[in-house]
Amino acid sequence: MKSNTWTKKAFSLISLLIIVLAIWYLVALVMNSNQLINNLERKKQEWSYLQVFSQAYEVKRPMLPAPHQVAQELSRSILDKPITSKRSLIYHAQITLNSTLLGFVFGSILGILIAIGIVHNKTLEASLMPWVIASQTIPILAIAPIIVVVLGAINITGVVPKAIISMYLSFFPVTIAMVKGLRSSDRLLEELMHTYSATSKEIFWKLRWYSAQPYLFASLKVAIAVALVGAIVAELPTGAQGGLGSRLLSGSYYGQTEQIWVALIVATTLGSLLVWLVGLAENALLRRRGESTNA
CATH class of the missing domain: 1.10.3720.10 (MetI-like)
Incomplete structure (x- = not known):
């Protein structure tokens, strides 16, 4: 009985996490694409939606970083720095x-x-x-x-x-x-x-x-x-x-x-x-x- 309860809780948690990540990626795509389009238009460069969408998750200073970008920064700030470092x-x-x-x-x-x-x-x-x-x-x-x-x-x-x-x-x-x-x-x-x-x-x-x-x-x-x-x-x-x-x-x-x-x-x-x-x-x-x- 307890195992079934834990299974249901785990399934609910994983489902919620997947939904949150999907929404996060979608919103990041929209916000970062708009940012990228504005930058390209400011520089008077030609662009296409395919190009913008392919680069939306590679913006150096994104308006909304994607989950994998946050995870990479988290790894750099915690795992790659000594605890005594002011960058840790x-x-x-x-x-x-x-x-x-x-x-x-x-x-x-x-x-x-x-x-x-x-x-x-x-x-x-x-x-x-x-x-x-x-x-x-x-x-x-x-x-x-x-x-x-x-x-x-x-x-x-x-x-x-x-x-x-x-x-x-x-x-x-x-x-x-x-x-x-x-x-x-x-x-x-x-x-x-x-x-x-x-x-x-x-x-x-x-x-x-x-x-x-x-x-x-x-x-x-x-x-x-x-x-x-x-x-x-x-x-x-x-x-x-x-x-x-x-x-x-x-x-x-x-x-x-x-x-x-x-x-x-x-x-x-x-x-x-x-x-x-x-x-x-x-x-x-x-x-x-x-x-x-x-x-």
């Missing part, structure tokens, strides 16, 4: 990963602390919660350069400014989920613990924290993803010398669309891996709690 995507991914993880840890801790304060203090909820929500209405592209410049003025550079931007994005989902989770504990169980003279600290650790754990891990999956986005965005407007954001920026400046696509693929893969690792931790926790998992 592994090198740049490591820089972005450092900022992501540091911002994720800071954001998670901050979100949990804010949620605990909101749940246990009505005044803090009324005064702080609107600001927590309002903080996410500010475009990150607007405040990222400000944060980097201000921290640079006091000689704080490198990973920390990018981590702060990641923290700014990642604390919000943790805060909202933990407020909901800490308030999801069974009221009858809470009253029962009161009858046994349980302290607020005991109620928190033995009941509220336990009830909030599923909410926490659900929010951590979102937080780790947006922390990666924050790290990449922080590298875009600051002229960073390393990181996936810097690769996207340099690719945009010099029209290297293959480089842009490869950086996007690596960023997507890195984000998926980080979310998967959080999911593994969640499954381990659920097994320890005696609950079923999706694995």
Whole structure:
């Protein structure tokens, strides 16, 4: 039964991949052909559709690179370069990963602390919660350069400014989920613990924290993803010398669309891996709690 399920999943995945690749090749053919025709007409050269179609996937700076061109650039950037080289995507991914993880840890801790304060203090909820929500209405592209410049003025550079931007994005989902989770504990169980003279600290650790754990891990999956986005965005407007954001920026400046696509693929893969690792931790926790998992 399980083998049939896996076969169906594999067939669906392969079918979807084939459809995506076919559409990708078709769109690349149309976009690159138009680009090639415009270049030939600008040079007042004669051309035919057969000639254009045969050269559409060989354009040096295509508007949309074909999948095989992206794969070749991916191989050159990862397999053909040493990890310590500034042309290696592994090198740049490591820089972005450092900022992501540091911002994720800071954001998670901050979100949990804010949620605990909101749940246990009505005044803090009324005064702080609107600001927590309002903080996410500010475009990150607007405040990222400000944060980097201000921290640079006091000689704080490198990973920390990018981590702060990641923290700014990642604390919000943790805060909202933990407020909901800490308030999801069974009221009858809470009253029962009161009858046994349980302290607020005991109620928190033995009941509220336990009830909030599923909410926490659900929010951590979102937080780790947006922390990666924050790290990449922080590298875009600051002229960073390393990181996936810097690769996207340099690719945009010099029209290297293959480089842009490869950086996007690596960023997507890195984000998926980080979310998967959080999911593994969640499954381990659920097994320890005696609950079923999706694995």
